[in-house]
Amino acid sequence: MNLLYALFVDPWVQMGQAPDLLVQTLWEGLVSGVLYALIALGFVLIFKASGVFNFAQGIMVVFAALTLVGFYEMGVPAFLALALAVGVMFLLAVTVERVVLRPLVNQPDIILFMATFGITYVLIGLGELIFGGNPKRMITEQLYLPKGAVEFKILGGFVSLQKIDIAAAIIAAIMIAVLAFFFQKTRIGRALRAVADSHKAALSVGISLNQIWAIVWFTAGIVALVTGIMWGARSEVSFALQVIALKALPVLILGGFTSVPGAIVGGLIIGIGEKLGEFYWGPLVGGGIESWLAYFIALAFLLFRPQGLFGEKIIERI
Known part of the structure; x- marks a missing residue:
């Protein structure tokens, strides 16, 4: 009985007793959710263009952020380093299209999917070779991203909002x-x-598949760069970021792999759900809910609505 109360009643009692903490938790979940949605859009771009889940998007986030910081550490001014990082992502898009995707036109989806695995490990090796394996500090001040926090008195308490989180949510x-x-x-x-x-x-109506793929991979690279800057500013730039980026998988399962609104709604559900779960239910299981709750929610959706909230239900007639 005590366990049932702790699971199903006490968290809601805590929310009512300390609404300011609830607002703080919801804000942090909202920021994470918006960033998850941004990451998921990078996956949606590639999936829309090829019908394949791009496993390399996570490492692209890391590689783009490391490129930006790496140029700055070489003595390049911050905004010039940002422009050069955009150029590197363009070169990466063209290279992937020419070297990897063009030879695989009309191949089975599994072949393209495995190709993204290869791109992932090439970028990991290239990143470690050029930038090393140590975490790096994002150049937030040099890019004029805000620092510090603002506090609001609300619902009988105070809510603290990090300025970098506000900027991340807006961007x-x-x-x-x-x-x-x-x-x-x-x-x-x-x-x-x-x-x-x-x-x-x-191809039959004159659409250049190669051109579309290059544009899409470049756009996904820009998304990866912005995501890497925002996540790096909140923590640090390291290869661990690719694990965070793969949180986009449960986001996509929730929203649907081809839906932009689905990526947004799925990101918010995962981001807010993780924070609420960690803060209110985490102590019951010793913490760590934030690392697996997203995948648990995704599994539930796969069982009951595999196409996601906004995905198209495919019906095959025999």
Whole structure:
């Protein structure tokens, strides 16, 4: 009986007794959720263009952030280093399209998926060779990202908001809005959807598959760079970030692999759910809920709604 009370009643009692702590937890979950959604959009881009889950997106986040910091450590001014990092992501997109994807046009999806595994380990090796394996500090001050915190008196207590979290949420929200517009309203966005439906059909109507793939991988690289800056500013830049980036997998399962709104809603569910679970239910199991709760939620969705909240239900008739 005590266990049932601790699981199903006491957390809600705590929320009512300390609403300011609840608001603080919800804010932290919101920031994480928006950043998860931004990461997930990078996966959605590649999936829409090729129909394949891009396992390399996580390491692209790390590689982009390390490139930015690496240029700065070489003595390059911060904003020039940012421009050069964008250039590196463009070169990476072109290289992937020419060397990896172009020879695999019309190959089975599993072949393309395995190719993203190869890209992952190439980038890991290249990153360790060039930048080393030690964590690095993100150049937040040099990029004029805010530091410090602001406090609000609310619901009988105080809520502290880190300025970098506010900036991260705003920048991520702007990126998500721009990408959503790109998907739905531009000619390239429509071509991308056509490529996702059928490579052969897209080629037959004059859509350049190679050009679309290069654009999509470059856009995913920009998303990875912004994500790496925001996550790096909140912690540090290291190869551990790729584990955080793979939290996009449960986000995509929740929202649907081809849905921009789904990536946003899924990111918020995972981000807020993790923080609430860790703060209110974590002590019951000794902590650590934040590391596995997202995958538990994703498993539940796979059992009852495998296409996700906004995904298309595929019906095959025999």
